Amino acid sequence: MKYIILKDRRRRVLYSLFERRRAVFRSIIENRSLPARLRIQAYRALVIIPRDSSVTRLRNRCTVTGRSRAIVRAFGLSRLQFRQLALEGKLIGVKKAS
Numbered sequence: 093m094k095y096i097i098l099k100d101r102r103r104r105v106l107y108s109l110f111e112r113r114r115a116v117f118r119s120i121i122e123n124r125s126l127p128a129r130l131r132i133q134a135y136r137a138l139v140i141i142p143r144d145s146s147v148t149r150l151r152n153r154c155t156v157t158g159r160s161r162a163i164v165r166a167f168g169l170s171r172l173q174f175r176q177l178a179l180e181g182k183l184i185g186v187k188k189a190s
Contacts (some may be wrong), residue, residue, distance in 0.1 A: 093158045094158075096184075102146045103145075103149050106145040107146070107150060111147075113141065114145065114146070118138065123182050152168075154168070155169065156169060156173045159172070
């Protein structure tokens with residue numbers, strides 16, 4: 093599980109590094125008013141960028157356990173960790189409804 097967490101962190105770092113560059117190349121490729129040669133150059137430059145820097149490669153994961161399912165986005169925790177920490181009173185502003 094530790095490897096998966098590290099791989100996810102690496103992907104997030106790559107995404108933050110290449111986000112702007114990828115967006116620029118994508119907009120050049122999609123702009124039909126630009127010359128075809130320029131758009132082809134932008135496409136070739138986009139292909140060189142690492143695949144792991146794409147936003148579709150990112151997956152929400154629990155920051156504690158690395159679990160990839162049932163993530164509470166506001167806290168970045170899985171439902172299991174969220175419930176455990178909330179019952180222990182370690183999450184500020186969260187209390188059990190009853």
